[in-house]
Amino acid sequence: MARNACILICLLIIALDITAGILGIEAEKAENKAMHLGAGLVECRNTSSQAYKLGFAALVLLSLAHVIGTLLGGFVCLWRKGNPNKASVIKYLAVAFLIISWYVF
Known part of the structure; x- marks a missing residue:
């Protein structure tokens, strides 16, 4: 789902x-x-x-598309399952690109 x-x-x-x-x-x-x-x-x-x-x-x-994408991209870390101390490379990249997008914006 x-x-x-x-x-x-x-x-x-x-x-x-x-x-x-x-x-x-x-x-x-x-x-x-x-x-x-x-x-x-x-x-x-x-x-x-x-x-x-x-x-x-x-x-x-x-602006609406940017805000939706940024907010949902930021919540990727909250939705992860398993060990919270160990994040995959994809999740690190998601957070990095989230920070870069706000820096550029």
Whole structure:
């Protein structure tokens, strides 16, 4: 049962990432469709509120995916079975990458 839950959580994170990527592409398209205003040498562009909304939605989805992945990755040590003083190499790597991801973030 736990293995199926892990697969579902991974699929959820992948779906969040893909949806955020699509929203980001749509936000870029909406920004490129914004009206250009040219006045001499200076060229301005009106901002698109639709682009901001799509970009913010992509930001929220990516943040949610990052938080879910980081929190569940951190709980790997709590879910382990057996001797608590002896952790496998995979669990050490999971904790190391968790720390690195927060350091980079």
